[in-house]
Amino acid sequence: MKILLVAEYRDGELLNNSYELVAFAGQLGADSAMFLVGSEGVLPAYNGTLYLADVDKYGEFNPAVHKQLLLDVIAKEQPDMVVFAHSSYGWDLAPRISLALNVAHVSEVIDIVDGVPVVPACNSKLRCDVKAKTAQMVLTLQGGAFGLEDHPTGNPTVVPINTETASEMEFCGYEEAEPGGVDLSKAEVIVSAGRGIGKPENMEMIEELAKALKGEYGTSRPVVDSEWADHTRQVGTTGQTVSPKLYVACGISGAIQHLAGMKKSEFIVAINTDRDAPIGEVADVLIVADLKEFVPAMTEKINNL
Amino acid sequence: MKILVCIKQVPDMESRFKLNSESKWYEEADLAWRMNEYDEYAVEQAVQLKDQVDDADLTVLSIGPDRVREMMKKALAMGCDRGAHIADDDYFKKDPYEIASVIAEVAKDKGFYMICTGMQSQDRGSAQVGVLVAEMLGLPSITTIVGFAFEGGQITAKRELEGGIKSIIKTRAPALVTCQLGLNTPRYPTLPNIMKAKRKELLSIPISELLKVESKQETVRMYFPEKKGGGLVLEGDVADLTDQLIKILKDKTAVLA
Ligand SMILES: Cc1cc2nc3c(=O)[nH]c(=O)nc-3n(C[C@H](O)[C@H](O)[C@H](O)COP(=O)(O)OP(=O)(O)OC[C@H]3O[C@@H](n4cnc5c(N)ncnc54)[C@H](O)[C@@H]3O)c2cc1C
Ligand SMILES: Nc1ncnc2c1ncn2[C@@H]1O[C@H](COP(=O)(O)O)[C@@H](O)[C@H]1O
Numbered sequence: 001m002k003i004l005l006v007a008e009y010r011d012g013e014l015l016n017n018s019y020e021l022v023a024f025a026g027q028l029g030a031d032s033a034m035f036l037v038g039s040e041g042v043l044p045a046y047n048g049t050l051y052l053a054d055v056d057k058y059g060e061f062n063p064a065v066h067k068q069l070l071l072d073v074i075a076k077e078q079p080d081m082v083v084f085a086h087s088s089y090g091w092d093l094a095p096r097i098s099l100a101l102n103v104a105h106v107s108e109v110i111d112i113v114d115g116v117p118v119v120p121a122c123n124s125k126l127r128c129d130v131k132a133k134t135a136q137m138v139l140t141l142q143g144g145a146f147g148l149e150d151h152p153t154g155n156p157t158v159v160p161i162n163t164e165t166a167s168e169m170e171f172c173g174y175e176e177a178e179p180g181g182v183d184l185s186k187a188e189v190i191v192s193a194g195r196g197i198g199k200p201e202n203m204e205m206i207e208e209l210a211k212a213l214k215g216e217y218g219t220s221r222p223v224v225d226s227e228w229a230d231h232t233r234q235v236g237t238t239g240q241t242v243s244p245k246l247y248v249a250c251g252i253s254g255a256i257q258h259l260a261g262m263k264k265s266e267f268i269v270a271i272n273t274d275r276d277a278p279i280g281e282v283a284d285v286l287i288v289a290d291l292k293e294f295v296p297a298m299t300e301k302i303n304n305l
Numbered sequence: 306m307k308i309l310v311c312i313k314q315v316p317d318m319e320s321r322f323k324l325n326s327e328s329k330w331y332e333e334a335d336l337a338w339r340m341n342e343y344d345e346y347a348v349e350q351a352v353q354l355k356d357q358v359d360d361a362d363l364t365v366l367s368i369g370p371d372r373v374r375e376m377m378k379k380a381l382a383m384g385c386d387r388g389a390h391i392a393d394d395d396y397f398k399k400d401p402y403e404i405a406s407v408i409a410e411v412a413k414d415k416g417f418y419m420i421c422t423g424m425q426s427q428d429r430g431s432a433q434v435g436v437l438v439a440e441m442l443g444l445p446s447i448t449t450i451v452g453f454a455f456e457g458g459q460i461t462a463k464r465e466l467e468g469g470i471k472s473i474i475k476t477r478a479p480a481l482v483t484c485q486l487g488l489n490t491p492r493y494p495t496l497p498n499i500m501k502a503k504r505k506e507l508l509s510i511p512i513s514e515l516l517k518v519e520s521k522q523e524t525v526r527m528y529f530p531e532k533k534g535g536g537l538v539l540e541g542d543v544a545d546l547t548d549q550l551i552k553i554l555k556d557k558t559a560v561l562a
Contacts, residue, residue: 010466061464061472064445086432088466091424092448095401095436104521105401107431121527122428123318126331129526137522169445170475172461177469189560213560225487237467246560253318267558269550274319280536285553288540298547305551305561 001030004079009038017085024146047154064167086140104132110145124278181232189215196251200228212302236261254279308363309417310351312344314373315428343423345491346484351421352384381502382494388507400520405437410515420481435483446481
């Protein structure tokens with residue numbers, strides 16, 4: 001089997017998720033080649049053929065152009081699978097490729113069992129085996145699902161690639177995350193509020209518990225989107241990544257994008273009315289209770305210790 | 306200006322799911338249904354664009370069984386002008402390619418200047434349908450947007466990347482955008498608008514008239530993940546629970562020392 005890995009490059013750097021693709025090919029025992037719109041100066045630690053398009057010429061983000069560069073490589077390599085990270089780059093480009101190739105496209109793959117991709121459904125409460133009906137397939141892999149070599153090594157054989165394709169889409173640069181706010185990655189205890197707090201006034205009880213535990217408060221994304229808390233408090237793939245000694249998730253269901261930001265915490269407590277909530281998969285203790293009753297009661301007991 | 310917004314109805318994710326008799330999807334009875342969260346942002350964006358320009362006509366489209374019409378009425382009450390319900394009881398057996406091709410079939414030759422979709426559906430989450438529709442129609446598409454501005458035929462969108470970084474992308478309409486959480490603040494329909502929505506056109510078209518392709522993949526089995534044991538589950542009286550948790554924190558962590 002032959003797999004084409006679509007590596008990622010941003011702001012002058014190769015992204016680490018590119019090595020998850022290498023790990024995936026390794027687990028399948030497949031031959032691989034890699035595609036990258038990047039730079040000669042920042043090559044991946046990878047032993048294999050690297051089809052490299054010059055980022056200065058083609059841009060870090062330009063779907064129509066990257067699509068053509070990639071289709072040319074696919075035509076040459078004829079891989080059985082074209083594999084992307086399920087990331088803002090991958091989920092944008094992958095459907096353009098699968099449609100052009102007229103092949104199956106399975107998103108957010110977390111496992112391959114007997115050659116069949118496994119994907120989560122309904123906020124990870126369920127799983128689906130999704131079988132491709134075409135010989136060739138396009139996959140996007142969920143972050144963290146296939147691991148990562150600790151210290152990748154290797155030197156690729158670089159094959160430069162080019163295209164004449166132009167595009168009307170214009171990439172006008174990046175906007176960095178707002179500066180300031182707390183650095184949650186340094187906190188030893190984080191108590192986080194999710195949508196389950198119900199209303200903004202209930203942020204206060206979360207902050208009180210955080211204070212009682214001498215920690216910081218964090219949030220899941222909907223709390224930030226509803227403007228109940230500042231973005232600098234958000235934990236997850238599009239917020240901060242944290243690993244405190246204790247993480248207390250209050251009214252947080254445990255979506256994969258939240259878990260990605262906190263599952264390395266040393267000890268995880270979840271308070272949730274839904275005993276099937278996926279947060280239970282990573283929690284050391286799941287307390288099935290209404291946080292509006294439990295959190296203030298817990299704060300009071302700790303303060304009286 | 307003609308605008309299209311595509312929405313899907315999904316179960317409340319806090320539901321207790323059961324599998325259907327074939328174990329290929331979840332059992333649909335006894336579930337509470339709502340508009341896919343991402344699509345609420347898409348509807349709001351479409352309505353805001355409609356309000357910004359003169360002479361806009363905003364169509365909301367949904368593929369699914371009759372129950373999706375309730376959700377479509379909410380979109381009409383939020384400000385969509387007309388609805389196209391593509392009736393399909395077997396929508397869950399369709400893959401993203403088939404769903405996208407049905408939407409593209411409806412949209413082709415209609416001259417939509419702007420199409421809004423959600424970035425992904427909460428139940429299946431393929432994050433494919435929007436981009437596929439755009440590619441089928443030969444339109445540029447910008448995915449995962451958390452910012453949107455339209456002026457003189459030019460769209461300036463912010464795409465959300467990992468780690469809180471955004472990229473700024475410009476393209477010309479006609480185009481398609483896929484909407485991410487937090488893009489805007491979806492409005493609640495007011496009572497007068499709910500009444501008005503009842504009189505708006507809501508067509509129903511059988512999917513058989515629009516589906517001309519075959520799926521590329523198939524969900525062969527749905528199942529519950531194996532519980533990765535280890536975690537303790539505590540239930541009961543709140544006072545007891547707090548005592549238990551304090552003991553656990555003392556034993557297992559250093560935070561109460
Ligand atoms: C590209 C992308 C990036 C994302 N990035 C992030 C990110 O960085 N961080 C992030 O958090 N999310 C992120 N998300 C969103 C993520 O997918 C989920 O939508 C989000 O994490 C859900 O937040 P939640 O758990 O607070 O809300 P919900 O999923 O709505 O869960 C609420 C929970 O509260 C429980 N509950 C309700 N009432 C009570 C009560 N009274 N007491 C106790 N429990 C109660 C419910 O049972 C439920 O489990 C991202 C999504 C995408 C697509
Ligand atoms: N059955 C459907 N009816 C209408 N729109 C849909 C349907 N399924 C998906 N979509 C649209 O496509 C987006 C992405 O869906 P998906 O590719 O399934 O994650 C959704 O947010 C909707 O806007």
